[in-house]
Amino acid sequence: MDKIALAAGALYVIVLLRAGGTFAVGWLAGAGARRSRFAARTSSAKFRRAERAIQRWGAPVVAVSFLTVGFQTAANFLAGSMRMPLSRYLPALFVGGAAWALIYATAGFGVLKGLGRLFAEQTAFGVAGVVVLLLAVGGSVACRRRRAVAVPPSGDAVPDKS
Secondary structure, three states: OOHHHHHHHHHHHHHHHHHHHHHHHHHHHHHHHHHOOOHHHHOOHHHHHHHHHHHHHOHHHHHHHOOOOOHHHHHHHHHHHOOOOHHHHHHHHHHHHHHHHHHHHHHHHHHHHHHHHHHHHOHHHHHHHHHHHHHHHHHHHHHHHHHHHHOOOHHHOOOOOO
């Protein structure tokens, strides 16, 4: 069997279990999550944005969410907590999950093959590329954390009484 087909099949099973599990947790949690200790997480800007999109567009948002990073989990959880009917959710899961698996399998093998060739032919450039990639990811994470700390939540501002 072809490596890409095998990888795509394995990734498809993984995404179906992960996203389906997230939907199931959302289904079970329902409105109770908004009244629990997880309320802060479910009222974050990312979750509110996902909830508005799901309310407006429904299943296509769930399918397209698999092409994003970070929005996918929120979309599946909220689809469950909003009790999206399985007749609408499952097709979105199958289509979006297949797209996710194919993209990660093909792009993943392409990146690994390219890195392998780079390390074999020009090791110094390979090491430098990995270092630059790690610095970029670390810098991005640090900037996001600083931004999250610097911007106070919208409801916490104290009105000026002058």
